[in-house]
Amino acid sequence: MSETEPPxxxxxxxxxxxxxxxxxxxxxxxxxxxxDAKNNFAGSSSLSSVNGNPASAALPSIGLRLFRWLMxxxxxxxxFVILLTVTFLLLGVPPANALTELWKGAFGDxxxxxxxxxxxxxxxxxxxxxxxxxxxxAWRAGLFSIGGEGQLLMGALAATxxxxxxxxxxxxxxxxxxxxxxxxxxxxxGWIAGWLRVxxxxxxxxxxxxxNYAALYLVGAMVGGPLQEATxxxxxxxxxxxxxxFARLLxxxxxxxxxxxxxxxVLIALIAVPIVSLFLFRTRSGFGLRLxxxxxxxxxVARFPVDKLRLRAMLIxxxxxxxxxxVELLGISTRLDANFSPGWGYTAIPVALLGGLNxxxxxVSAFLFGAxxxxxxxxxxxxxxxxxxxxxxxxxxxxAVVGGxxxxxxxxxxxxx
Amino acid sequence: xPQARDTVEASRPLAAQIADARIDAPxxxxxxRGVVKRFGTAAALNGVNxxxxxxxxxxxxxxxxxxxxxxxxxxxxLLTPDAGEICLNASLVRVRSPLVARRIGIAMVHQxxxxxxxxxxxxxxxxxxxxxxxxxxxxxxxxxxxxDALCHAEMLGWTLPAKSRVADLPVGTxxxxxxxxxxxxxxxxxxxxxxxxxxxxxxxxxxFAVLRRLRDEGKTVILIAHKLxxxxxxADRVTVLRRGVVVGTCDVADTNAxxxxxxxVGPDVPTVESASAIVASSAAKAGKSSSTPESAAxxxxxxxxxxxxxKTSAAKAMLTARDISVRGDRGEQSLRGLSLSxxxxxxxxxxxxxxxxxxxxxxxxxxxxxxxSGSLTWAGExxxxxxxxxxxxxxxxxxxxxxxxxxxxxDNLLFEAVHDHQYRFGPFxxxxxxxxxxxxxxxxxDIRTADARLPASSLSGGNQQKIVVARALHSEPEWIxxxxxTRGLDIGATRFVHRQLHMAxxxxxxxxxxxxxxxxxAALADRTAILSNGTLSxxxxxFGDATQFGLLLGGVNTKDSQRAENSDPGVSx
Numbered sequence: 001m002s003e004t005e006p007p008x009x010x011x012x013x014x015x016x017x018x019x020x021x022x023x024x025x026x027x028x029x030x031x032x033x034x035x036d037a038k039n040n041f042a043g044s045s046s047l048s049s050v051n052g053n054p055a056s057a058a059l060p061s062i063g064l065r066l067f068r069w070l071m072x073x074x075x076x077x078x079x080f081v082i083l084l085t086v087t088f089l090l091l092g093v094p095p096a097n098a099l100t101e102l103w104k105g106a107f108g109d110x111x112x113x114x115x116x117x118x119x120x121x122x123x124x125x126x127x128x129x130x131x132x133x134x135x136x137x138a139w140r141a142g143l144f145s146i147g148g149e150g151q152l153l154m155g156a157l158a159a160t161x162x163x164x165x166x167x168x169x170x171x172x173x174x175x176x177x178x179x180x181x182x183x184x185x186x187x188x189x190g191w192i193a194g195w196l197r198v199x200x201x202x203x204x205x206x207x208x209x210x211x212n213y214a215a216l217y218l219v220g221a222m223v224g225g226p227l228q229e230a231t232x233x234x235x236x237x238x239x240x241x242x243x244x245x246f247a248r249l250l251x252x253x254x255x256x257x258x259x260x261x262x263x264x265x266v267l268i269a270l271i272a273v274p275i276v277s278l279f280l281f282r283t284r285s286g287f288g289l290r291l292x293x294x295x296x297x298x299x300x301v302a303r304f305p306v307d308k309l310r311l312r313a314m315l316i317x318x319x320x321x322x323x324x325x326x327v328e329l330l331g332i333s334t335r336l337d338a339n340f341s342p343g344w345g346y347t348a349i350p351v352a353l354l355g356g357l358n359x360x361x362x363x364v365s366a367f368l369f370g371a372x373x374x375x376x377x378x379x380x381x382x383x384x385x386x387x388x389x390x391x392x393x394x395x396x397x398x399x400a401v402v403g404g405x406x407x408x409x410x411x412x413x414x415x416x417x
Numbered sequence: 418x419p420q421a422r423d424t425v426e427a428s429r430p431l432a433a434q435i436a437d438a439r440i441d442a443p444x445x446x447x448x449x450r451g452v453v454k455r456f457g458t459a460a461a462l463n464g465v466n467x468x469x470x471x472x473x474x475x476x477x478x479x480x481x482x483x484x485x486x487x488x489x490x491x492x493x494x495l496l497t498p499d500a501g502e503i504c505l506n507a508s509l510v511r512v513r514s515p516l517v518a519r520r521i522g523i524a525m526v527h528q529x530x531x532x533x534x535x536x537x538x539x540x541x542x543x544x545x546x547x548x549x550x551x552x553x554x555x556x557x558x559x560x561x562x563x564x565d566a567l568c569h570a571e572m573l574g575w576t577l578p579a580k581s582r583v584a585d586l587p588v589g590t591x592x593x594x595x596x597x598x599x600x601x602x603x604x605x606x607x608x609x610x611x612x613x614x615x616x617x618x619x620x621x622x623x624x625f626a627v628l629r630r631l632r633d634e635g636k637t638v639i640l641i642a643h644k645l646x647x648x649x650x651x652a653d654r655v656t657v658l659r660r661g662v663v664v665g666t667c668d669v670a671d672t673n674a675x676x677x678x679x680x681x682v683g684p685d686v687p688t689v690e691s692a693s694a695i696v697a698s699s700a701a702k703a704g705k706s707s708s709t710p711e712s713a714a715x716x717x718x719x720x721x722x723x724x725x726x727x728k729t730s731a732a733k734a735m736l737t738a739r740d741i742s743v744r745g746d747r748g749e750q751s752l753r754g755l756s757l758s759x760x761x762x763x764x765x766x767x768x769x770x771x772x773x774x775x776x777x778x779x780x781x782x783x784x785x786x787x788x789x790s791g792s793l794t795w796a797g798e799x800x801x802x803x804x805x806x807x808x809x810x811x812x813x814x815x816x817x818x819x820x821x822x823x824x825x826x827x828d829n830l831l832f833e834a835v836h837d838h839q840y841r842f843g844p845f846x847x848x849x850x851x852x853x854x855x856x857x858x859x860x861x862x863d864i865r866t867a868d869a870r871l872p873a874s875s876l877s878g879g880n881q882q883k884i885v886v887a888r889a890l891h892s893e894p895e896w897i898x899x900x901x902x903t904r905g906l907d908i909g910a911t912r913f914v915h916r917q918l919h920m921a922x923x924x925x926x927x928x929x930x931x932x933x934x935x936x937x938x939a940a941l942a943d944r945t946a947i948l949s950n951g952t953l954s955x956x957x958x959x960f961g962d963a964t965q966f967g968l969l970l971g972g973v974n975t976k977d978s979q980r981a982e983n984s985d986p987g988v989s990x
Contacts, residue, residue, distance in 0.1 A: 283844045284835045291832065294821035301785060301810065301818045302832035303803055 076404050083396040093385055105378020106371035117374065119250065119260035123332060125370025127152070127324040127341075129269045131348035132355065132362040133276045134320035138190070138204075139357055140280060141313035142293035147193055147208025148321040149345025150215035151186040155322025156329045157219050158185030160227055160237050160336040163244060171243035178244070179326050186322015187315045189215060194314030198307040204314070212345070220338045227336065236337035246331045265327030270363075272320065277359040279316070289313050321345060350398045369394060446471035446637050447492075447606060452501030454487055461487045463661040465501070469606075469654075474628055474638045476652035476669070478645075478681055480770075480933065483658040485641045486528075489608050492639075493525040494518035505606070524604030528611045528641075530595050534584035538577050538594050539563035545598050566601035573597075573627055589620040596627070607631060608639045613647055625651040643681075643770055645674045657681055682935050734758035735927040736782070736800070736896060741791030743777045751777035753951040754791065759927040761895075764918065766942025767931045767953070774951040775931050776813055779900045782929055783810040795896070803836070806896040809889035809921075813900035813931075819885040820873055827855040827869040829884050833892065854891075862887040863913065879910040886914050890921055897921055897928040903937060915941060 081099070088095040103109075108117030131148045138145035159182035166174050189211055196202035220235070229238040246263040254260075280286040288304035289312070300306050324344060329336060351369050355361030376390035447469040454462040462484045469475045477485045490496040492503065494512040503510050505521055512518050518525075532541050543559035546566065563579065570577045575593050583591060592612065599607055609628070613621045628638055628651055642648050648655055649669060657664040657680040664680045736759045745751040751774040759765045769775065780786035781793070784802030793800040802808040812818040820829045831851050834840050840847050840854070855869050862883045866876060873881060886902060899918065903911040918941060922928055931948070932938050938945050947954040 278845075282846050282848055284841060284846060285844060287828070287831070287835050287846065290824065291821055291828075294823050295818075297818045298821050298832065301783075301812050303785075303836065 072404070076400055079404060080397055080400040083400055084393060087389075087392055087396060091385065091389070093383060098379060098383055098385065101379045101382050102372075102375035104375075106375035115250070115254060116258050116260055117378075119262040120374040120377075121367065121370045122266050123261045123263070123370070124373040125366045126266050126269045126331065127328045127344040128348055128351050128369050129363060129366035130272060130324035130327060131321045131344050132351035132366050133272055133359060134186075134190075134317040134324070135348045135352035136355070136357050136359060136362055137276065137280070137289070137320065138313050138317035139352060140293045141289040141310060142296060143194070143197065143204050143310060143313055143317075145190065145193065145204050145208045145314065145317055146349065147190060147204075147211050147318070147345070148324075148348045149341060149343065150208065150212035151189045151318040151321035152325040152328075152341055152345045153212075153215040153219050154189045155182035155186040155325030156336050156340055157215070157222060157227075157325075158182050158322070159326040159329055161222070163240055164227060164237075171241065174244045175246075175330065178330065179323070182326030182329075183319045183323045186325065187319035189322070190314040190316075190318020191311060193318075194311045197314075198310050216338075219336065219340065223337055229335075234337070237335050239335045240330070244330070245334060246327075261332060263331035265331035268323070268327055272323075273359045273363050276320070280359065285309065285312060321348070324348075347394065350394070354398060354401050368397065372397065445469065446506060447639075448504040449488070449492065450502050450504075452488060452491060452503075453499045454484075454491060454496060455499050460661055462491075462498070462501075465658070465661070465663055467656055467663065468666070469637060469639060471637055472632055472635050473653040474632050474640060474651055476640045476642050476648040476655040477658060478642060478648060478655055478677060479658035480643065480681060480935065483681075484661040485658055486610060487661075488658070489525065489610060489639065489641060492518070492606075493523060493608060495525075519602050519604070522603065522605035523608070524599035524602045524606070525608040526592070526595050526599050526610065526612060530591055532583045532591060532594060532598075535582065537580050537582055538586075539567070539579040541583055541594060542566040542598055542601060546601055566597050569600045570597045573600075573630065589616055592616065592620075592624075600631075604636070606637045606639070608641070610641045611643070612640070613642070613644065621647070645677050648677070649674060733760070733796070735761050735796050735806070736929075737794045737797075738782070739792050739794075741781055741793065742789040743774075743781045743786055744789055745774075745777050751951055752781065755948075755951065755953050756791075757929075757946070757953060759929055761927050762922055762925045763943045764922050764928040764930050764941050766938040766945040767929065767948050768935060768938050768945060769933065769948035771933055773948050775900060775933075775948060778948060779810070779813065779898050779929075779931055783808060783898045785810070802896070806927075807892060807894040809833075809892070809894035809897040809899075809926075811885055811889045811897075811899040811902045813904075815881055815885050820881060822874040822881070823872055825870045826859070826864070826866055826873050826876065826884065827852060829873045830855040830858050830869075830888055833888050837892070858887045858891055861891070862917075882914070883910065886917060890917050893921070893924065893926070895926055897926050898931070899928065900931045901933060902930070903932075903934070911937075 084099065084102075085095040088098045104112075104117065106117060106121050108114035131152055134148055134151065135145065159178035162178045162181040163174055166177050169177070190208075193202075193204045193207040193211060196207045197204045223237055224235040227237045229236055246265050248259060249262045249264065249266070250260045252259050278286075280290060288299060288306075288309050291302065291304065292299040292306055292309050292313075296306060299309070325341070328344075329340075333340065347369065351365050352362050354365035354368075355363070372393055373390055376385075376393060379385050380389065445468045447467070449465060449467040452462050452465040452467075453460065465484065465488055467477075467488065477488070479485045487496065491498045492512060494515045494517050497513070503512060505523070510517075510521055512521070512523070515525075533544070536544070537559070540559045540563075542563035543557075546562050560579065567577060567579060570593070573596075575597070577590070577594060577597065578586070583594060586594070596612075612624060616624060625647075628640070632638055632653075640648070640652060642652075652669050654666060654668050655672065655677065656666040657677060659681065736757075738755065738757050740754040740756055741752055742750065742754055743752040755774075755778065757765065767775075767778070777786060781788060784793075784800065795801075795806050798805065800806075816822065820832075822829075831854070834851060834854055835846055840851050852869070858864070859866065859869055864876070864880050864883045864887070866880065873884065876884070882902070882904075889897065889899070897918070902918070903914050915937070918928060918930065930938065930941055
């Protein structure tokens with residue numbers, strides 16, 4: 001099977017991508033593989049002493065690696081706090097107060113209890129986690145999809161349409177139909193970009209961005225047209241009936257009488273983590289997909305169906321992002337409007353990258369971003385700092401980690417010299 | 418050459434050396450002395466001395482990997498030598514970068530063009546010419562900057578389409594642009610790296626006229642080549658390199674194709690252990706590989722293949738290729754109606770110089786490239802690689818096609834195994850068994866690593882190649898396609914790979930070995946043919962002598978040419 005690729009339409013972009021690939025991958029893949037190996041460690045004992053003549057340094061023991069990882073995490077945390085402090089100083093907010101409010105918003109305090117704050121963090125985490133997992137799948141396959149946002153919107157749109165069409169069905173059936181149709185719509189949106197890449201050699205970076213706009217304006221048109229609420233007052237759909245929505249997980253009594261917004265969708269997102277992990281590291285498709293991302297030519301020579309794998313990666317990636325949209329719709333927003341997403345699909349990219357393109361890592365970084373979102377919400381409520389600050393803080397978090405990584409790479413290469 | 422390294426810093430004894438060299442060759446324009454270059458542990462150049470006279474066309478001849486390009490890259494400032502010195506026009510120079518090379522008047526016309534395809538011809542030419550003055554730096558006027566360069570082209574009788582994009586031009590014209598680009602730097606020494614590889618016969622004739630003209634204008638030209646006829650046609654003097662050392666230098670007028678062929682490939686065969694030793698030792702060890710020193714050094718004369726239990730001659734051909742034509746990645750015709758057949762228990766060797774269709778042939782035979790015409794059959798049935806027959810493929814370039822160096826060693830060993838139903842449960846991988854397989858392979862193929870979970874980039878080149886070999890051979894495939902399986906390996910690893918191929922042959926696999934290494938073919942192949950320009954010479958059983966092989970490599974048809982006697986004074990030099 002030969003891969004006859006027509007000449008690229010936009011060669012300059014291709015060059016840019018290749019450079020990105022080189023910049024992003026070397027450190028990531030290694031850390032991902034290590035993390036993966038860590039997860040699988042129980043299954044493969046006594047590996048370190050397999051070969052008698054070590055030509056290169058052995059992997060350190062799991063305890064040592066865990067310790068190093070913790071040290072690293074602490075390093076990042078300290079760097080992050082310093083960055084935050086500087087940011088607050090620049091904005092003229094007392095850093096101590098601001099940090100306290102931030103922490104309170106994300107994790108609560110003794111006074112108002114921790115549960116509600118943490119549940120908010122988890123709620124904010126959910127769309128980022130699902131979309132982040134979508135990014136992980138596509139980027140692992142070497143497809144630099146920026147299309148999470150559009151796929152997420154298409155998911156929410158298709159689910160809203162399904163709810164409208166199936167309104168006479170029993171409620172649980174509507175919910176299930178919405179989940180399925182939303183996921184499928186996201187997958188379709190991803191597949192279009194995948195097809196363009198495989199058949200027409202259109203770079204997915206371009207096509208996914210364009211598809212994002214298509215989805216955004218399609219949602220706008222639909223909520224102003226066929227899907228508009230019955231009263232025709234605002235450009236939004238009618239709220240979904242309560243019976244259709246995701247159930248709340250925790251009773252009022254547990255959190256000082258405040259109803260937490262923790263919904264079934266949070267569980268769906270959490271369950272998706274081991275499933276994506278299983279797919280990437282324990283199936284043939286996942287193996288081929290990772291190989292494709294690291295060296296497409298080697299994947300072809302090793303008889304992996306590279307075009308099929310690319311399509312599959314985009315399908316799964318789009319499906320996960322579409323699911324993120326449905327989950328948010330059914331769990332929190334209850335209705336669709338033109339401003340449905342505050343850019344989850346885009347934020348998912350730094351989330352996935354911070355997580356080292358690893359599902360478990362993505363869980364951690366999505367939680368962190370969720371905490372930041374929840375914390376910043378609190379901060380803006382009580383200290384009058386603009387909610388836009390969250391973008392600054394998220395950027396600071398990414399910079400802290402990227403900077404840390406660059407520093408580590410540099411140090412290790414200096415050691416090698 | 419530690420001594421040479423020392424003298425680089427000390428300037429006093431050096432002057433004396435230069436004086437010596439000048440006495441040796443009075444008109445010498447360029448002297449390279451004791452040049453050593455190592456890549457990892459392998460020495461690409463091992464103390465090379467080269468003297469080139471002013472205003473001559475000096476050819477550098479040698480097989481792939483002889484060190485021609487490495488030597489010239491050092492001269493052009495692309496590589497830094499580990500030891501050795503360069504004198505240009507009687508003054509010591511240190512060519513630290515291509516910029517330095519340009520300043521001292523050295524320009525190189527690369528085999529793979531260094532043009533920007535999306536730029537026009539004049540933009541490409543302008544790129545190479547430094548703007549003078551602040552205003553000129555700010556005001557980018559490629560037509561003005563390139564005007565001088567285009568004048569050079571006019572003088573050579575070329576009219577270059579200044580406003581055309583380079584990507585739209587035919588290869589021959591691209592090369593003209595490349596040459597003009599080099600000339601525009603006012604270089605006194607021009608290096609041409611295999612300039613004829615991509616040219617048609619007419620274009621070659623024209624290029625040679627240009628080379629002569631440049632020489633007559635007083636420029637010095639170094640021509641890297643491996644086609645004997647071309648060297649005899651255009652060069653004044655020739656230096657032959659083999660395995661990183663100079664075999665000899667002589668005037669072209671005093672030599673002939675046969676002599677050069679022997680210089681190029683050497684009269685003696687192999688440092689590689691021969692078939693009987695391999696089979697004997699592997700049989701004794703019952704498949705276990707270890708690195709005990711080989712005692713048997715069997716001369717090339719007694720072909721040990723005949724002494725093997727010979728299924729070959731009786732058996733019918735397993736793989737048959739009929740008139741296959743294949744296009745390369747850029748749509749060029751790579752194979753033109755090539756036919757071959759391989760029997761079980763046979764290693765069919767294909768020699769030749771890189772770029773004559775090797776990669777395309779290998780991929781076609783491994784079922785990875787679409788046939789434009791012709792057919793492939795396996796034992797008379799449809800050829801469906803990896804199903805019927807089971808196939809092992811060792812690709813030419815492991816970095817490009819053989820492995821993903823950022824993935825773990827374990828994963829790299831499993832590219833093929835994950836397809837195997839034995840290691841799968843539906844879509845799921847039996848990871849535990851795969852891990853066991855990977856660790857078995859690490860032991861069996863002696864891959865030196867502390868941990869299978871380390872990235873493959875942590876391995877040395879030889880150990881990386883072992884991964885590729887292990888992957889291709891461990892499942893005991895019936896059909897094996899191996900391309901340069903030992904390129905870049907040290908002797909131990911080379912022996913190991915050869916032993917593996919021999920074991921595969923002994924169990925009855927049909928093997929095609931495509932190699933640019935003559936010694937490897939001599940040691941392994943039952944029959945050998947030369948791939949040249951997309952067609953295959955008729956296969957000879959066993960292996961021809963050095964002269965014949967060298968002539969074939971050099972593109973000379975042996976049937977017409979006379980055998981040269983093997984006595985050769987230059988070899989010992």
